[in-house]
Amino acid sequence: MRTTVGIIGAGPAGLLLARLLRNAGIDAVVLEVRDRAHVERRQRAGILEQGTVDALRAAGAGARMDREGLRHDGIELRFDRRRHRVDFPALTGGRSVTVYPQTEICKDLIALHLEGGGPLLFGAEALAVEGADTGRPRVRFRHEGREDVLECAYVAGCDGFRGVSRGAVPAGIGRTFEQRYPFGWLGILAEVPPSHDELVYARHDRGFALLSMRSPAVSRLYLQVPEGTDAREWSEERIWRELERRFETADGWTLRRGPVTQKSVTSVRSYVHEPMRHGRLFLAGDAAHVVPPTGAKGLNLAVGDAVTLARALAHERETGSAALLDAYSATCLRRVWQAERFSCDMTTLLHRAPDATAFEDRLQLARLERVTSSRAAGTDLAEAYTGFPLE
DSSP states (O other): EEEEEEEEEEEEHHHHHHHHHHHTTEEEEEEEESOOHHHHHHOOOOOOOOHHHHHHHHHOOOOHHHOOOOEEOOOEEEEETTEEEHHHHHHHHHHOOOEHHHHHHHHHHHHHHHHHHHHEEEEEEEEEEEOSSSOOOOOEEEETTTEEEEEEEEEESSSSSHHHHHHHHHHTTTTEEEEEEEEEEEEEESSSSSSSEEEEEEETTTOOOOEEOOOTTTEEEEEEEEEOOOGGOOOOOHHHHHHHHHOOOOTTOOOOOOEEEEEEEEEEEEEEEEEEEEEEEOOOOOGGGEEOEEEEOHHHHHHHHHHHHHHHHHHHHHHOOHHHHHHHHHHHHHHHHHHHHHHHHHHHHHOOOEEEEEEHHHHHHHHHHHHHHHHHHHHHHHHHHHHOOOO
């Protein structure tokens, strides 16, 4: 099998890249280890920056998002039983974010890709990327019980932190940066309308809590829990009681309860692989970087990588110049590190470390007071939350 761009992974980065390449007249084959049903139901992020919304529209994948997505013009910060709203349009000159789940983005992009006849192989396990530092890289993969080879001019590794792409970069070629946090997130999906029309980030002495949503009828909520927590240790009643404690306000606000349909625990970490390129292998999305979920940046960074790589490949095709391909890693990493900074800031602003001292608690509250009382500090948060420019 032969193509111009071999794409490993049918997450947002891989699917959007395939769509953008098709629009530019560049052929690509997408290999995805899971089946279509799994890809279309795995729960991930759902906060889209303004740039991500614009990119999906420009790719022709924004119609359902525009109909069903929920525009949010701010978030609420809670601490000391008080509520403080951060107004995005007022602080950023009109920017906002949109709530539209990653599962729905994947459904939209898969449908578009298959309607156009694009090769998208589900159940195709990438085994190795070979010859990345040559002019003819290859992806060995297994599909329908037999091994095959995809020969291509370029490989896009969009297969996540545990995929084969990141491991194809030889030891000593790159450098990694990592930080693990001593807590996790217990996340639930509940069949109940959201208790607030915008996201609520709560700092509490018992730990962080987040009120989010997937739709007007489905709530997504999170609790900070100790690292290594087993979700089975938490009954529905225990989860709702703890959420009520952490979201409590002095004005009598109440949290709506409903049946919990999913619950899981996610680790919290930061990770960056530099560079994001080795020869003709380009890393994108979680294969190159992971951010704490507090800043809602993971999905948006994946989209940014796909846009940057597609633009560079189209430029090379049109002009013969590899200048944008050569700049791919540096271009993406400028945005990645700003997202890492913001995500780390939000995490340390709102989560209580297990060994936090009284002094550290008071510093955390002072930081929150600054963000909610200073226009300059509020603007910095709003600009970062609504998104860094796609270069």
